[in-house]
Amino acid sequence: MPMFAENFVEDIKDRVDLYDLISPYVQLKKSGAKWVGLSPFNQEKTPSFYVDSNKGFFHCFSSGEKGDAISFVQKVENLTFPEAVEFLANRFGIPIQYAENSRNGGKPFQKSIKSDLYRVHELAMTWFAERFFENNQESNVAKDYWQNKRKFSLEVAKEFGVGYSPVDRFALGRHLENQKISDLILSKSGLFNEKKQSGKFACRFCGRLMIPIHEKIGRICGFTARELSVTPTWGDKKPPKYINSPETPIFLKGELLFNLHQANKEISENKEFLLVEGQLDAIRCSAEGFKTVVAPQGTAFKESQAMLLRKSNPKGVVCLLDGDDAGQKAAFGYIPTFLSSGLDVRFATLPQGKDPDQILIENGAKGLQEIIDQGVSSIRLCSSI
Numbered sequence: 001m002p003m004f005a006e007n008f009v010e011d012i013k014d015r016v017d018l019y020d021l022i023s024p025y026v027q028l029k030k031s032g033a034k035w036v037g038l039s040p041f042n043q044e045k046t047p048s049f050y051v052d053s054n055k056g057f058f059h060c061f062s063s064g065e066k067g068d069a070i071s072f073v074q075k076v077e078n079l080t081f082p083e084a085v086e087f088l089a090n091r092f093g094i095p096i097q098y099a100e101n102s103r104n105g106g107k108p109f110q111k112s113i114k115s116d117l118y119r120v121h122e123l124a125m126t127w128f129a130e131r132f133f134e135n136n137q138e139s140n141v142a143k144d145y146w147q148n149k150r151k152f153s154l155e156v157a158k159e160f161g162v163g164y165s166p167v168d169r170f171a172l173g174r175h176l177e178n179q180k181i182s183d184l185i186l187s188k189s190g191l192f193n194e195k196k197q198s199g200k201f202a203c204r205f206c207g208r209l210m211i212p213i214h215e216k217i218g219r220i221c222g223f224t225a226r227e228l229s230v231t232p233t234w235g236d237k238k239p240p241k242y243i244n245s246p247e248t249p250i251f252l253k254g255e256l257l258f259n260l261h262q263a264n265k266e267i268s269e270n271k272e273f274l275l276v277e278g279q280l281d282a283i284r285c286s287a288e289g290f291k292t293v294v295a296p297q298g299t300a301f302k303e304s305q306a307m308l309l310r311k312s313n314p315k316g317v318v319c320l321l322d323g324d325d326a327g328q329k330a331a332f333g334y335i336p337t338f339l340s341s342g343l344d345v346r347f348a349t350l351p352q353g354k355d356p357d358q359i360l361i362e363n364g365a366k367g368l369q370e371i372i373d374q375g376v377s378s379i380r381l382c383s384s385i
Helices: 008-015 018-022 069-077 081-091 100-105 113-132 137-149 154-159 171-178 183-188 260-266 279-287 303-310 325-341 356-373 378-384
Strands: 029-031 034-037 049-052 057-060 163-165 208-214 220-227 242-244 272-275 293-296 316-321 345-349
Touching (some): 008 081, 113 137, 113 220, 137 154, 137 163, 137 208, 154 279, 171 183, 279 356, 316 356
Parallel strands (some): 272 316, 316 345
Antiparallel strands (some): 034 049, 163 208, 220 242
16 A cells, blocks of 8 residues: 655645534534534434544544544444545545655555445536537427426526436446446446446346435536436336436435435524425425425435434425325324424424415415414424324
8 A cells, every 4th residue: 555745644634624624514603712513423402522623623522532634534434544645635635645765666556445336426526517508309399398397497507417318328337448447337337237238238228317415525426317218118118207326325315305415504503494295396496496395306305314314504494295195104204203303393284186386386485484484393293293
């Protein structure tokens, strides 16, 4: 393993502001000369995680974890020491410096596989977005669906990185191979079918609208792909309306909430998160001014996802539910999850057969706000049934 140049590790720790590093993971509040927040290492309801950015030191009293910028990254990203140094250098734009004899005579520095997986997803998102804005028959179908059927603007598509995956299942693989992405990373990315076809990587998303999914600090980790009229079919089986990325080292559905990386920028102790069911609902809400909106990956909402919201220290959460029996059943399923996380929650019921997207198109932001304002606590919800 190569050695870093003398004093490089100390230099990188001196140049990284610990508040800037940790604040995307933990909602920090000023406490004297330090910052305090909920532990990123375990679940807690009372903040016990302290950050001293002047000294470059953190201490989590509930878990016993403590250390500097490198040890923090090692813990939260599950990286080795050199991988953590690489992570910090990339994150803060600091060129990595090696000792001369190590750089020239040692083995090449090995980046973490997670770093490569995030990079390949960034490349894929850019490529999908370029295909979306092309002027050809396939891309125009995607734009028509986005603009005319879903009533979104192209500006919103750019803001959320919306793209299009061509019918040609080998096109993405060719592009990424031309970018010198290794077969190992392509096979582990979740972007392709498990087995090669004719020796080529076949994209699992063909002829679909592509919505990128970001993890808590904004890195792209997966996609949701929506069926279009050009989506190919194989055999008699109808293709599913939505396909999500499979679980990978960077895509774990129970640890993700769509749009959390943006909602976190807007949340405060005086604002509530708005929890909706789907990504397109979340995009519509955000575009119409409801910037603290998030959505789970799928219908289930887990305690780990509730804790992601809790660590942002919001006023609470407003959960928008369908007005049918399924919506009521979902509400009862959510209540224990919210209670165990220590989050205050209100439940707002949508008119039967309507979703937030439809409400905003038909009645505007005022119509949805009226529904949100009528949200009730879990106690009142239970007593009303």
